[in-house]
Amino acid sequence: MPVPASVQWKDGRLPVDRSFSVALTGKVDERLRNYVFRVERRLEGRTVFEFSREPATDSSKASLLIETSSTGNAIPRLGDDESYTLEISDAQAKLTAPTTVGAMRGLETLLQLLAGDKAGFYFPAVSISDSPRFPWRGLMIDSARHFQPVEVIKRNLDAMAAVKLNVLHWHLTEDQGFRVETKKLPELYQMGSDGDYYTQDQIREIIAYAADRGIRVMPEFDMPGHATSWVVSHPEIASGPGPYKIERQPGIFDPTLDPTNEKTYKLLEVFFREMSQLFPDAYMHIGGDENEGKQWTANPKIRAFMKEKGFKANHELQTYFNTRILKFLQKDGKIMMGWDEIFQPSLPKDVVIHSWRGQKALADAARQGYSGVLSNGYYIDLMYPASQHYVVDPIAADTTLTAEEQKRVLGGEATMWSEWVSPETIDSRIWPRTAAIAERLWSPREVNQVDDMYRRLSIISGQLEELGLTHKRNQDVLLRRLAQNGNISDLKLLVSLIEPVKEYRRYQQRPQSMLSPLTGLVDAAQADAAGARQFNQLVAGMLADRNSPKNFDAVRSLLDQWRRSAKSLGTLMESSPGLFEAKQFANDLDDLGAIGLEALSFIESKSKPPSGWHDEKVAALKAIAKPKAALELQVVASIKSMVDAAGNN
Ligand code: ACM
Secondary structure (H helix, E strand, C coil): CCCEEEEEEEEEEECCCCCCCEEECCCCHHHHHHHHHHHHHHHHHHHCCCCCCCCCCCCCCEEEEECCCCCCCCCCCCCCCCEEEEECCCCCEEEEEEHHHHHHHHHHHHHHHHHEECCEEEEEEEEEEEECCCCEEEEEEECCCCCHHEEEEEEEEHHHHHHCEEEEEEEEEEEEEEEEECCCCCHHHHCCCCCCCCCCCHHHHHHHHHHCCCCCCEEEECCCCCCCHHHHHHHHHHHCCCCCCCCCCCCCCCCEECCCHHHHHHHHHHHHHHHHHCCCCCCEEEECCCCCCCHHHHHHHHHHHHHHHCCHHHHHHHHHHHHHHHHHHHHCCCEEEEEHHHCCCCCCCCCCECCCCCHHHHHHHHHCCCCEEEECCCCCHHCCCCHHCCCCCCCCCCCCCCHHHHEEEEEEEEEEEECCCCCCCCHHCCHHHHHHHHHHHCCCCCCCCHHHHHHHHHHHHHHHHHHHCCHHHHHHHHHHHHCCCCCCHHHHHHHCEECCCCCCCHHEEEEEEECCCCCHHHHHHHCHHHHHHHHHHHHHHHHHHCCCHHHHHHHHHHHHHHHHHHHHHHHHHCCCHHHHHHEEEEECCCCHHHHHHHHHHHHHHHCCCCCCCHHHHHHHHHHCCCCCCCCCEHHHHHHHHHHHHHHHH
């Protein structure tokens, strides 16, 4: 995962034992040597073999022969050749790539191919020829709402490389925090960050770490809105009167940079000059989203400026602002990128549109000659299941874009907005779902079978743990804390059946601020409740084939288990204050189990329930379906389908 562009399985296998060796030929750089070193260590970890550290002397005898014809760019660039071919036979695995980055992508594929059975570990014989469908395959991490330390970013870069993502879009300034050191304007991070910011050395360290994995790092400095943290230290460049404080709430806020004030541009010119030198990537994201212009409309000086310039609407003033910023970026050799809202036909054609509002905006931009990247549909903070993101394609199946226009659709980015993620939970919001998005962006459009995606996603999710990702194991850490270090097996069952509420309902139902602990049950629950998925599939299968005792037994066994767990879960929740808010779930689980078992017995015996039974159960299910503690059970619809089936007997 992602599925390669072309795979042909062959007969045979290449055994992997302690004699496993690697030889490198062609143009080999330090990045490739280091990558191979890490791959060997991962392979050792999985196989529990210690390989020789001596380089293979005879390349024809090496288990893995890697041939790269050039090193490519040491700092990755958009459009770098990431292709590779991988030929595995009984005698050898041969990885051929035109660049170091192509070899990295192929090495990740190779690692995913490792299998083991009673004869030992092996790579299956195969012939793979692979290259990405889109050149821009990103993950945006918002380090501003909740600061994410260097080690969090690094392990996520490792995971990105494992699924062939190639852009870290780093959202560094927001209302809630200014997260980058500037030597020229130190007051910005000193007053705007609570001390949680990246030093320039750390930024360089991350950029180098990403480059070593074939990943670009593009910073985002969101303006003119989402800018409260800027004006904490520089109220004179705000569009309304200060003073300002770092924002602690989620949402859209009024503080906006003043586009009519020359001081704003003086400061931004200095800032962008410094950032352009710090970040080597050609692209610089200026945000531009969700500027409601309230301060502009309220400020007579700004209104007078607009009148003088003949601007009728705030977005014209924002375009004026963007055009001035663009000049700074161009002088520093950068290409400007921004969210949909920056899109105005007066901008030069190399500006990249980042669409968060829809695929159509991207298509419109492409038609008018602009390149774009899709994030609408890839908002992983909204807590939708992987299946929902997976079916979103940057180019609609029925697109009317010409081939040339389609090329302007550069790809997409998963967006990890961080209002409700801490360093402890962020991995579990990004992974494994982002691997499904990575596949959408790399693999051919035709790779789109949801069940097979989930089968592979579960394997990849486990493999990501090897890299230090905490998306699986931290759930237990959170649950143990909530359970006061008591037994969590029943709590785990519950958590496998519930998901956080979707979209922005979490805050509506359970308000918190940026200073709140993210250690509740809602933080432990994940977007793809695995137990619910399994149960729902079993019920669908049972209802489709009502003559299979095996199907009935499988569903019955799970319902019995829920009822057993509900009893001890109730006891645990009653005595764990951190779980009080979710106490009702213990009753719900018991009731769901009971209703399900009743329905099952009617369906199995093909007998009619007493009159009134169906409506009574449907009403009970409706109450159970209501969210509690910003969480909702994901199995109620299946129980309802059983109740309906029983009612129709
Ligand atoms: C955004 O979600 N406001 C880009």
